[in-house]
Amino acid sequence: MKAVGYQQSLEITQSDALQDIDLPVPQARGHDLLVKIAAISVNPVDTKVRMRAQPEEGNYKVLGWDAVGEVIETGDKVSAYKKGDIVWYAGDLTRQGTNAEYHLVDERIVGRKPASLSNAQAAAAPLTAITAWEMLFDRLGIQKTYGATKNNKEQILIIGAAGGVGSILVQLATQLTEATVIATASRPESQKWVTELGADYVIDHRKPLSSELKNIGIDYVSHVISLNATEQHFSEIAQVIAPQGKFALIDDPSEPLDILQLKSKSVSIHWEFMYTRSMYQTEDMARQRDLLNEISELVDAGTLKTTLGEHYGVINATNLKRAHQDLEAGRTIGKIVLEGFDA
Numbered sequence: 001m002k003a004v005g006y007q008q009s010l011e012i013t014q015s016d017a018l019q020d021i022d023l024p025v026p027q028a029r030g031h032d033l034l035v036k037i038a039a040i041s042v043n044p045v046d047t048k049v050r051m052r053a054q055p056e057e058g059n060y061k062v063l064g065w066d067a068v069g070e071v072i073e074t075g076d077k078v079s080a081y082k083k084g085d086i087v088w089y090a091g092d093l094t095r096q097g098t099n100a101e102y103h104l105v106d107e108r109i110v111g112r113k114p115a116s117l118s119n120a121q122a123a124a125a126p127l128t129a130i131t132a133w134e135m136l137f138d139r140l141g142i143q144k145t146y147g148a149t150k151n152n153k154e155q156i157l158i159i160g161a162a163g164g165v166g167s168i169l170v171q172l173a174t175q176l177t178e179a180t181v182i183a184t185a186s187r188p189e190s191q192k193w194v195t196e197l198g199a200d201y202v203i204d205h206r207k208p209l210s211s212e213l214k215n216i217g218i219d220y221v222s223h224v225i226s227l228n229a230t231e232q233h234f235s236e237i238a239q240v241i242a243p244q245g246k247f248a249l250i251d252d253p254s255e256p257l258d259i260l261q262l263k264s265k266s267v268s269i270h271w272e273f274m275y276t277r278s279m280y281q282t283e284d285m286a287r288q289r290d291l292l293n294e295i296s297e298l299v300d301a302g303t304l305k306t307t308l309g310e311h312y313g314v315i316n317a318t319n320l321k322r323a324h325q326d327l328e329a330g331r332t333i334g335k336i337v338l339e340g341f342d343a
Contacts, residue, residue, distance in 0.1 A: 001025045002341050003100035004317050005060030009051050012324045017050070018317040021060055025102045027073070032104045033081055034073035039123035039339040040098050040315060041066040041308075042323040043164060048252075049093070050324065063320075064097035065090050066335075067105075068113050068123045078107050080289065088113040088292065090127035093275040099315060101341055108285045109278050111292025114299035121306035124335035125168060128307065129295050130274045130288055131250060132169035136177070139270040140223055140246050144176045150200070154179035155218060157240065159205055160227035162190035164335045165250065167197060167307035169225065174198035175303050182213070182221065193333050205229075209236040221245070228330075231255045241267055248272060309334025315341050 003023045010017040028034040046063045055061040071085045081087065089110040091098055113122045136142050142154065156173050160166055161183035173181045175198065183199035185191040186206045195202055203212035213219065220242035226233060231253040238261035241247055247262065248270040259269065277285045298304045312319045315338045323336045 001101040003060070003062050004064075004315065004320050005055075005062040005099070006050065007055060007058075007060055009054050012047070012050070012321055012328060018063075018321050018324070019060075020317045023060065023062070023100065026096075026104045028075040028078075028104060030075040030077045031106045031108060032075040033071045033078060033087070033107050033110060035067065035069040035087060035103050035105060036072050037067050037069045037098055037101055037103055037315070039068045039119040039337060040064050041123045041125075041127075041164075041335045041337045042320065042327060043127050043335075044327055045093070045127075046097075047324050047328050062096045062099050064099035065093065066123055066125075066127045067091065067098035067103060068119045069103070072102075074107075080107050081110065086113045087111065088122050088126050088296070090130055090274065090288075092278040094279055099320065106278065106285075107289070109288040109292075111289055112296055114296040116300045116302075117306055120311055120337045120339045121308050123337050123339070124164075124306050124308040125295070125299075126292060127274060128164040128168045128335065130291065131165050131272055132172050133291050133295065134274060135165075135169065135225060135248055135250070135270075135272040136172055139248055139272050140225075142173075142177050142179065142223070145178050146176055149178065150180055151178045152180070154223065155182060155221040156180070156223045156225065157182045157184070157209070157213075157221040158199075158225050158227065159184045159209075159233055159237075160229065161185055161194045161199065161202075162187075162333050163227060164307060164332075166194070166227050167309075167334050168304070169227075170194055170197045170199050171304050171307075174200070175298075179223070182216070182218070184209070184212075190333050205233065209233060210239050213240055224248070227251060231257060234258070235261065238262055238265075238267075241265060246270060307334045308337050310336050312336055312338050314338060
């Protein structure tokens with residue numbers, strides 16, 4: 001089967017950073033589905049793994065964790081899906097990725113693709129949707145209210161809201177909670193993007209968050225979600241978060257955070273890592289299947305929309321290298337999607 005992989009962790013500008021390769025087609029066993037890949041998207045985790053995970057000598061590492069495709073084979077313990085089902089999922093960080101014609105994935109972390117979306121549109125969502133959903137409802141414990149009117153009790157500040165996770169997080173928070181949603185974005189095009197996704201307010205994270213919030217009449221926010229560059233914003237986060245507030249993050253800060261700044265306000269800290277359930281085979285691992293199916297229903301009902309930003313063409317090394325470069329440069333809005341393989 002065709003695939004894209006690497007044998008050494010290299011800067012993306014190097015010719016062998018990602019290579020077009022041929023690998024054997026894997027076989028489904030146990031809870032696994034063998035999926036024929038139709039479309040994928042590229043996430044910051046792809047670039048991080050490329051630089052950190054060195055495959056064993058002589059082997060290739062295949063990246064990619066978002067996918068849409070058709071089930072063509074099932075393991076002997078599979079109960080939720082059958083051949084011919086069209087599914088979407090975000091995969092398992094401990095296994096080979098989706099940048100291949102065929103891919104193995106555990107049925108417990110797989111959902112049914114929204115019928116109203118194309119393969120490319122759907123491929124943009126799984127990883128970011130799971131991350132955003134778990135962040136809001138599992139980690140921060142915000143209640144789902146499905147369209148209730150806004151209240152003044154909760155305010156969610158989303159730092160870096162124009163990226164992949166932020167794009168779905170803004171939608172979930174505005175559509176499914178009563179909270180006031182304040183998104184940060186720095187460029188006119190990214191500010192327009194998050195406004196169209198439904199944010200109640202948009203502020204510029206290049207300026208002090210405290211002054212930007214005061215400009216819209218807000219002194220404190222009950223929840224802060226930081227999606228990137230947390231170390232750059234942390235002192236401002238400590239200033240604007242309300243006493244007994246909740247702070248959540250998903251990135252890898254480049255320097256230690258002085259969490260003592262949060263002590264006097266009794267602020268709780270929450271990490272979100274969507275691979276935890278699959279990596280540790282937790283008892284509630286199948287929750288990811290349930291939430292993907294719920295998100296699929298919300299998409300088909302028109303409550304949520306795709307976060308596809310750009311389509312980079314077919315799945316090959318050249319196009320994936322371009323996607324990695326753009327993600328590393330931090331110049332993307334929404335999600336980068338690739339679809340199909342060269343004939």
